[in-house]
Amino acid sequence: MEKRKTLVLSVDRDDDIGYKARIESPILGREACLEAAKRLGLADPEDSDVNAIFQAVKTYDELSARGEDVIVSVIGGSHMNMLEGDRKIADSLSQLINQTNVTACILVSDGAEDDFILPIVQSRIPVESVKRVIVAQMPNLEGTYYIIKKLLDDPKTARVVLVPIGLAMLLYSAAYLWGRPDLATFFVVGAVGVYLLFKGFGIDEFFGYLLSGLQQSFQKGSFSFVAYITAVLISIIAVIMGLTSLLVYYPQDAGVLLFFAAFIYGSVWWFVSAGIVGIAGKIIDCILHEQEMLSRIVIIPFFIGAIGTIIYGASSYLLSISNVPDFPISAGGGVQTIIIHTVAGLLCALIGIYIQSATGKWVIDGKKSRKW
Structure with missing residues (x-):
């Protein structure tokens, strides 16, 4: 009977580890993953992927202590293009499987994009368990403001949220400057509608x-x-x-x-x-x-x-x-x-x-x- 070899995998779909910490993935091995978590933590201490990487290393240590054959790795996608990022994750995982000959996987994530990541991983290797790392914090008004501020600081979210709002305000102002306030609503609704159709399709x-x-x-x-x-x-x-x-x-x-x-x-x-x-x-x-x-x-x-x-x-x-x-x-x-x-x-x-x-x-x- 072939001995089971388990891969403890942390997937950073938006590649914060490459975008913020300037580290190329895939990252393989306990020490390399700890170094990546440290560099990402120094670049952005509030990034949830830091906790996911530490959880992956912790899971690796627990399984190793039980005598299991296990390795730990971190794979990043793309910060600006999700489609290319998912393809990169799939290619990196296939390369990792061929390199290490692992037979099973334990997926560790921050829970934000499991619906996108899990099918990609399952298409390459059986997933035995999914561990989600949720950082506990007090849900108050200040925390809500802070989360919104962090989302708007992210260039991906800013493009989706701020562009239609800014475009609507610009067209509204242009209609009044043109002396046709009656067309302001038409311009704003039309422009936002076109933008949403572009995003939707x-x-x-x-x-x-x-x-x-x-x-x-x-x-x-x-x-x-x-x-x-x-x-x-x-x-x-x-x-x-x-x-x-x-x-x-x-x-x-x-x-x-x-x-x-x-x-x-x-x-x-x-x-x-x-x-x-x-x-x-x-x-x-x-x-x-x-x-x-x-x-x-x-x-x-x-x-x-x-x-x-x-x-x-x-x-x-x-x-x-x-x-x-x-x-x-x-x-x-x-x-x-x-x-x-x-x-x-x-x-x-x-x-x-x-x-x-x-x-x-x-x-x-x-x-x-x-x-x-």
């Missing part, structure tokens, strides 16, 4: 990935950096053209559907161009440096073109049958337009699939020839 993370990719391409000196900047500028033009189209083709009180149709009619080709330019830069980088990824990326501009073509046809059809003044396409022409553009979009997608298949074969043949 994770669009802010999408833009975060775009900024991260832009930064990485700049640091590597990649051609895609120039392409991304160009795509951003074209996207700004797309928004301007969409708003111009709204002024020309959107009748007052015509409804939300025609509002979006008018905006898309004027902006869709600019957005398509921005997407194709950005992806073209990535394709050039793949050809030069990462040919194995080329077959997965080469299809994207064709799909962007296909979707843009179909959406343009649909918006043209909606505007043509809505009796919009001065719209260049008649109702009969709108039916023809949507049919032609739908067929063209589908053909564009099929061409992209064919080129992706041919590119995949080319990459495979190139690898074989290099081996020979």
Whole structure:
């Protein structure tokens, strides 16, 4: 029977140990964990992760005293990006398991994010127990104020809480300065609503990935950096053209559907161009440096073109049958337009699939020839 080897694990999901104490994780061993707890405690004595690390070391000592084969470790995630942090935790844990050959785990945490951490750990190793460290303190008004103050000092919480409040106050002041106090509530509610939708649908993370990719391409000196900047500028033009189209083709009180149709009619080709330019830069980088990824990326501009073509046809059809003044396409022409553009979009997608298949074969043949 194989002897059990237990891992006592403390997970710092927001990587305070790296962000505040400047310690790279994973941290392995009793002395290394104690040193990490001491440095984090000196950097921020009020951080609950300090107590979690000490609890992990205490659990390690108790199990070692009973003669069990046990090791202790601390793993950190990411302070600013939870998705990347969770992936880092999973990778670090897999690396730790392969390195130490542990067969079971005791998870120690401060109880704040167990619902996120526990499934990640369980996907890699059986969890025999979860120990939560809750620091006892007197719940009074001063303590509540102190907790709120600490939350607002954290950059992650500040971005979520302070940004919508600050934006609402700024728009409210701007409406009064503009001499239109009647629009103040409209601006504030609309801006906060858009912000909440961005957070709810994770669009802010999408833009975060775009900024991260832009930064990485700049640091590597990649051609895609120039392409991304160009795509951003074209996207700004797309928004301007969409708003111009709204002024020309959107009748007052015509409804939300025609509002979006008018905006898309004027902006869709600019957005398509921005997407194709950005992806073209990535394709050039793949050809030069990462040919194995080329077959997965080469299809994207064709799909962007296909979707843009179909959406343009649909918006043209909606505007043509809505009796919009001065719209260049008649109702009969709108039916023809949507049919032609739908067929063209589908053909564009099929061409992209064919080129992706041919590119995949080319990459495979190139690898074989290099081996020979």
